[in-house]
Amino acid sequence: xxxxxYREAMRQAIREALISDDRVFLMGEDVGHYGGCYxxxxxxxxxxxxxxxxxTPLSESGFVGAGIGAALGGMxxxxxxxxxxxxxxxxxxxxxxxxxMLYMSGGxxxxxxxxxxxxxAGRQLAAQHSHSLEGWYAHVPGLRVLAPATLEDARGMLxxxxxxxxxxxxxxxxxxxxxxxxxxxxxGPVDITTAAVRRPGTDVTIVAYGGTLRTALTAAEHLAADGxxxxxxxxxxxxxxxxxxxxASVARTHRAVIVDEGWRTGSLSAxxxxxxxxxxxxxxxxxxxxxxxxxxxxPYAKHLEDExxxxxxxxxxxxxxxxx
Amino acid sequence: xxxxxPEPDTGAQFTRACAENDHKVHLLRQxxxxxxxEERCVELxxxxxxxxxxxxxxxxxxxxxxxxxxxxPEDAVVAxxxxxxxxxARGVSMRATMAELEGKVEGCSRxxxxxxxxxxxxxxxxxxxxxxxxxxxxxxxxxxxxxLQGRPRVTACFFGDGAVAEGEFHESMNLAALWHLxxxxxxxxxxxxxxxxxxxxxxxxDLSLKASSYRMPSWEVDGMDVIAVEDAARHAAEVVRxxxxxxxxxxxxxxxxxxxxxxxxxxxxxxxxEGWKSRDPIPALVERLRASGVLADGDLERLEAxxxxxxxDAVAFAEAxxxxxxEDLERFxxxxxxxxxxxx
Numbered sequence: 201x202x203x204x205x206y207r208e209a210m211r212q213a214i215r216e217a218l219i220s221d222d223r224v225f226l227m228g229e230d231v232g233h234y235g236g237c238y239x240x241x242x243x244x245x246x247x248x249x250x251x252x253x254x255x256t257p258l259s260e261s262g263f264v265g266a267g268i269g270a271a272l273g274g275m276x277x278x279x280x281x282x283x284x285x286x287x288x289x290x291x292x293x294x295x296x297x298x299x300x301m302l303y304m305s306g307g308x309x310x311x312x313x314x315x316x317x318x319x320x321a322g323r324q325l326a327a328q329h330s331h332s333l334e335g336w337y338a339h340v341p342g343l344r345v346l347a348p349a350t351l352e353d354a355r356g357m358l359x360x361x362x363x364x365x366x367x368x369x370x371x372x373x374x375x376x377x378x379x380x381x382x383x384x385x386x387x388g389p390v391d392i393t394t395a396a397v398r399r400p401g402t403d404v405t406i407v408a409y410g411g412t413l414r415t416a417l418t419a420a421e422h423l424a425a426d427g428x429x430x431x432x433x434x435x436x437x438x439x440x441x442x443x444x445x446x447x448a449s450v451a452r453t454h455r456a457v458i459v460d461e462g463w464r465t466g467s468l469s470a471x472x473x474x475x476x477x478x479x480x481x482x483x484x485x486x487x488x489x490x491x492x493x494x495x496x497x498x499p500y501a502k503h504l505e506d507e508x509x510x511x512x513x514x515x516x517x518x519x520x521x522x523x524x
Numbered sequence: 525x526x527x528x529x530p531e532p533d534t535g536a537q538f539t540r541a542c543a544e545n546d547h548k549v550h551l552l553r554q555x556x557x558x559x560x561x562e563e564r565c566v567e568l569x570x571x572x573x574x575x576x577x578x579x580x581x582x583x584x585x586x587x588x589x590x591x592x593x594x595x596x597p598e599d600a601v602v603a604x605x606x607x608x609x610x611x612x613a614r615g616v617s618m619r620a621t622m623a624e625l626e627g628k629v630e631g632c633s634r635x636x637x638x639x640x641x642x643x644x645x646x647x648x649x650x651x652x653x654x655x656x657x658x659x660x661x662x663x664x665x666x667x668x669x670x671x672l673q674g675r676p677r678v679t680a681c682f683f684g685d686g687a688v689a690e691g692e693f694h695e696s697m698n699l700a701a702l703w704h705l706x707x708x709x710x711x712x713x714x715x716x717x718x719x720x721x722x723x724x725x726x727x728x729x730d731l732s733l734k735a736s737s738y739r740m741p742s743w744e745v746d747g748m749d750v751i752a753v754e755d756a757a758r759h760a761a762e763v764v765r766x767x768x769x770x771x772x773x774x775x776x777x778x779x780x781x782x783x784x785x786x787x788x789x790x791x792x793x794x795x796x797x798e799g800w801k802s803r804d805p806i807p808a809l810v811e812r813l814r815a816s817g818v819l820a821d822g823d824l825e826r827l828e829a830x831x832x833x834x835x836x837d838a839v840a841f842a843e844a845x846x847x848x849x850x851e852d853l854e855r856f857x858x859x860x861x862x863x864x865x866x867x868x
Contacts, residue, residue, distance in 0.1 A: 225672065257695070257699065257702065259698065259699060261661060261692050261695055262660075262661045263661075263695075263699065264661070265658070265660070265662050265665060265692065266661050266664045266665035266668055266696075267665060268662055268665055269602075269650075269662040269663060269664060269679075270666070270672070272669070273600070273668070273669025273670060273673075274669050275668070275672060292655055292658060293658070293661060297653070297655075297658060297662060301651075302856050302858070302859060303636055303856045303857055304633060304636055304637045304643065304652070305633050305636070305641070305643035306631070306633040306634025306635070306636045306637065306856065307634065307855065307860070308633070341857045342857050342858065344858075365859035366858045
């Protein structure tokens with residue numbers, strides 16, 4: 201085991217992919233000379249050169265589309281978009297091309313592309329750099345959407361994502377890059393199809409993903425101190441959702457709280473809630489509850505941003521209201 | 525003539541001239557195939573065998589035929605939703621194309637795409653893109669893959685004048701020029717972005733000048749003259765293939781029919797349409813070939829009869845085609861395990 205960070209784990213995953221497969225290259229804004237806007241790719245330009253660590257102009261649609269084309273042409277591109285908010289400039293390419301190409305072509309052209317981007321709030325970056333729009337992408341057939349929340353997943357999801365013959369979006373919560381922890385020296389590929397029970401428990405299921413996993417785990421510790429044993433499920437793969445794992449958990453605990461940094465209306469939390477109700481309604485001892493971001497564009501001021509985001513206390517309160 | 529020089533090899537010259545003449549007849553045949561195919565599409569549309577949007581390229585055949593004649597089998601093609609001509613000129617069978625328009629599983633996209641989304645892996649035909657400008661970044665990426673893998677290939681990217689107003693046009697022109705990628709940008713300028721004239725949408729209507737602003741060599745070509753288009757495309761493709769960076773062809777053309785079957789064509793002047801029809805690329809080439817004795821009496825009639833038979837056969841094939849099983853509705857949303865082996 202070694203102490204590392206989420207950022208370093210992600211960088212090692214990219215390095216390993218570049219070393220093991222000549223077809224892999226990284227492109228995006230400031231990934232090369234600058235070292236990555238969140239320093240994920242720091243040092244990779246020096247190690248792999250400018251052909252494979254490719255700085256792009258500020259042309260999200262252009263370079264994401266070029267990633268699709270390069271994937272069609274036999275490469276395995278990793279495209280980095282600075283933040284999910286900027287990915288909206290590439291929405292056409294992601295939704296109208298990457299996600300549809302295989303289907304429109306009757307199965308002829310798959311798009312083995314990986315797109316990484318930062319998501320989420322908590323760093324006072326206000327309303328154009330802080331939103332959690334991964335739920336929008338999770339709406340779209342043809343995409344696989346991943347949310348690594350742990351060091352193991354930061355290290356291990358990229359490899360399998362590159363092996364996936366179809367487009368994969370990886371959402372890295374900006375608040376996680378500096379998170380430090382222990383990682384096995386031989387940490388490698390992880391499964392990218394299932395949710396994971398991060399903390400077993402018997403009284404309530406807290407479903408979370410990405411940046412909200414730590415919130416959920418911290419809330420579970422607080423609850424444990426009061427004798428409430430919460431199970432925490434990390435969705436990990438936002439599309440396709442591993443319904444079986446969270447539904448089985450709720451069937452055991454009979455209560456569910458979903459924590460989602462996205463806005464409540466039409467959110468991923470709404471989808472999870474609906475599936476619980478569809479599949480284990482008669483196992484529920486209380487209505488499904490959700491803790492989401494307040495429906496405002498993210499404010500800059502610290503106290504307002506905190507108020508807008510799901511906090512540990514909000515999760516604890518939600519659990520208590522269910523009578524757990 | 526001095527004695528030192530060999531006698532002219534009239535045999536070789538004759539052979540070459542014959543080959544050139546045959547090629548011109550081939551160009552004519554390709555344009556007639558596209559024209560007759562699309563005319564039949566209109567009939568099929570009016571009796572509901574073809575539905576959805578149907579965009580015809582009647583009048584623009586010389587652009588598709590001329591450029592695609594200049595490509596090699598290993599090259600790639602990215603086209604728009606007005607791409608019947610391109611797919612046929614690229615060598616996809618008329619049967620598979622017509623079956624696609626009729627939504628049959630024998631179609632080149634299994635009936636999943638229809639008129640706007642014709643695809644063919646065998647000829648590296650990457651659609652059939654119905655988002656104006658959406659194909660340009662894809663073409664840049666295909667060319668990037670060739671660049672990174674050291675393959676001397678060309679990616680031909682077709683788009684209309686309407687795409688020039690899209691951000692993706694500018695992003696792609698910049699990327700291709702910046703990275704010196706082997707893309708042949710082929711702008712089919714038919715003067716209208718759907719129903720809005722170029723001068724109502726562009727502050728600068730000289731599209732080649734726009735391309736030049738990205739330091740990209742660009743030519744204006746008479747898109748109603750298939751031989752001129754082919755000459756320009758051959759020259760440009762050769763430079764692109766041999767490391768000369770991206771090139772831009774502005775093919776000046778005109779669609780004789782409305783934008784789609786839903787369009788009542790209120791925005792174009794009848795005299796303007798008639799003026800362009802007088803430059804129809806098919807009769808123009810027929811006239812040239814007759815004047816130079818390449819087409820003899822009866823040749824055109826024979827060619828037309830052969831094309832008619834091919835169209836009849838394609839329609840019969842499409843109508844005898846099968847509907848995809850509804851159980852397969854969700855196939856190909858993601859790749860199937862066997863496909864993983866076939867990925868490039």
